Amino acid sequence: MDLTSAPIPPLVPDDHVRGEGEGLIVYADLGCPRCAAAWAELAARPAAIAFRHFPLASKHPRAPALHAAAEAAGRQGAFFEMVDSLYAERGRVDDPHLWERAERFGLDLERFERDRRTEEVDARVRRDLESGLRGGVTGTPAVFSEPHPG
Amino acid sequence: MIEIGTPAPDFTLRDQDGEEVSLSGYRGSKVLLVFYPMDFSPVCSDQLSIYQEVTPQLTEKGVELVGISVDHVYAHKAFQEKLGIETTLLADFEPKGEVARAYGSYLDLGFANRTLVLVDEDGKVVWTYESPNPGEFPGANVIFDALTGVAA
Numbered sequence: 205m206d207l208t209s210a211p212i213p214p215l216v217p218d219d220h221v222r223g224e225g226e227g228l229i230v231y232a233d234l235g236c237p238r239c240a241a242a243w244a245e246l247a248a249r250p251a252a253i254a255f256r257h258f259p260l261a262s263k264h265p266r267a268p269a270l271h272a273a274a275e276a277a278g279r280q281g282a283f284f285e286m287v288d289s290l291y292a293e294r295g296r297v298d299d300p301h302l303w304e305r306a307e308r309f310g311l312d313l314e315r316f317e318r319d320r321r322t323e324e325v326d327a328r329v330r331r332d333l334e335s336g337l338r339g340g341v342t343g344t345p346a347v348f349s350e351p352h353p354g
Numbered sequence: 355m356i357e358i359g360t361p362a363p364d365f366t367l368r369d370q371d372g373e374e375v376s377l378s379g380y381r382g383s384k385v386l387l388v389f390y391p392m393d394f395s396p397v398c399s400d401q402l403s404i405y406q407e408v409t410p411q412l413t414e415k416g417v418e419l420v421g422i423s424v425d426h427v428y429a430h431k432a433f434q435e436k437l438g439i440e441t442t443l444l445a446d447f448e449p450k451g452e453v454a455r456a457y458g459s460y461l462d463l464g465f466a467n468r469t470l471v472l473v474d475e476d477g478k479v480v481w482t483y484e485s486p487n488p489g490e491f492p493g494a495n496v497i498f499d500a501l502t503g504v505a506a
Contacts, residue, residue: 260400337493342401
């Protein structure tokens with residue numbers, strides 16, 4: 205992993221973006237209370253918000269699993285439903301709570317369970333973490349204006 | 355801050371488990387000294403959590419990470435556990451801030467500023483970083499930039 209400085213990357217097709225308007229990129233930790241508070245406020249803004257994964261595993265041991273769960277839900281079209289719900293109910297993040305959410309969102313539970321444990325999902329989460337570290341993220345949430353290539 | 359090229363002042367401080375740790379004990383390895391103000395400071399800082407996240411990459415580059423603040427060993431133990439980190443935390447407790455002073459990191463406020471000091475395998479200071487104020491700290495990228503710069 206190269207962790208030397210690099211600018212925050214512009215949006216790519218598999219970034220998770222919701223909303224329209226001013227483009228913002230948010231590096232967030234699904235285990236972080238500050239992020240939970242900020243998310244509610246950000247979600248209400250007239251902006252196109254891109255969520256990038258930034259789990260700090262030592263501080264929030266459950267976070268990597270939650271980010272994997274969000275990615276897996278995303279593969280079935282429910283990324284932001286999962287993120288919204290994980291931030292809204294931070295006390296309900298054990299596996300049974302994730303299954304309940306998957307069912308609530310109409311996901312194929314077996315596929316969700318399989319996907320969230322794949323190397324591919326792990327790599328996708330780590331890709332965002334790495335870009336955040338290289339871009340100088342020192343705490344979450346870290347909000348950037350969407351950079352434009354060139 | 356201490357000048358680059360200076361021999362890093364040796365010291366012996368107790369870690370979070372009360373064990374004595376000397377800088378000279380790290381000879382043969384690079385050491386990154388992370389001076390920081392206080393354990394449990396109200397400034398919502400993820401500094402040590404972020405550095406913990408990249409510890410495997412630091413180890414790959416032959417760098418040992420050591421945190422130093424004026425807190426006592428018991429506070430360090432609790433802080434380490436609270437953060438879930440394995441980084442060695444040294445108590446620059448008595449005389450208060452003596453090591454921070456030797457490295458030019460001590461503030462009149464009674465604690466160290468957020469500074470980084472990279473010591474090479476021969477015990478020489480090869481890179482330093484001084485935060486503009488105790489509320490800010492350098493990201494992981496700053497450390498890896500420095501390591502690339504000093505790579506043999």
